[in-house]
Amino acid sequence: MVPMDALKLADTAQSANPNKNYLFDDLIARIHRAPAQWRLIVTVGQPGDPTDDATIPWPEGREQVDAGTLTLDEVESEAPGNCRDVNFDPLLLPVGIAPSDDPLLSARSAVYSQSFTRRAGEKKEPSAITPSDVRK
Numbered sequence: 001m002v003p004m005d006a007l008k009l010a011d012t013a014q015s016a017n018p019n020k021n022y023l024f025d026d027l028i029a030r031i032h033r034a035p036a037q038w039r040l041i042v043t044v045g046q047p048g049d050p051t052d053d054a055t056i057p058w059p060e061g062r063e064q065v066d067a068g069t070l071t072l073d074e075v076e077s078e079a080p081g082n083c084r085d086v087n088f089d090p091l092l093l094p095v096g097i098a099p100s101d102d103p104l105l106s107a108r109s110a111v112y113s114q115s116f117t118r119r120a121g122e123k124k125e126p127s128a129i130t131p132s133d134v135r136k
């Protein structure tokens with residue numbers, strides 16, 4: 001995902017900002033000003049390119065396909081539970097997408113399932129972030 005409006009280096013100087021939520025607050029303000037967008041760039045591998053170790057970069061110059069744009073133009077709080085009751089298992093894939101032989105995928109699938117099962121059984125406090133917090 002390649003940001004179309006990348007974080008400016010000057011913004012990172014705010015890390016000394018006393019408001020520890022400045023990235024969170026800034027994202028909300030930014031999306032109210034204009035959509036945040038990323039391009040989905042797919043790199044096409046060649047036979048022999050490693051698919052089982054994400055720490056080994058593929059050689060330079062591989063064909064790249066611009067597969068579309070992700071646009072975030074609305075902010076929602078988590079209060080209605082819209083992203084809470086989701087398992088982010090990387091092996092739950094849509095038709096047409098197959099997993100690689102990267103062993104991290106099945107390791108992640110197993111720990112996400114365990115994590116999801118544990119948090120699904122926890123008592124839920126009301127969200128600290130309400131719908132009005134993201135409408136400011």
Ligand code: HEM
Nearest residue numbers: 054086087088089104107108111112113114115116117119
């Ligand atoms: C390419 C590497 C990885 C990516 C892109 C990734 C991405 C993610 C994402 C998007 C979430 C959901 C975050 C959220 O709830 O907002 C997540 C959760 C989580 N990740 Fe990863 N992750 C990666 C590697 C790993 C590894 C190696 C482990 C441990 C073996 C791991 C353990 C977890 C756990 C335990 C959760 C919480 C799952 C749940 O309760 O639903 N992740 N990860």
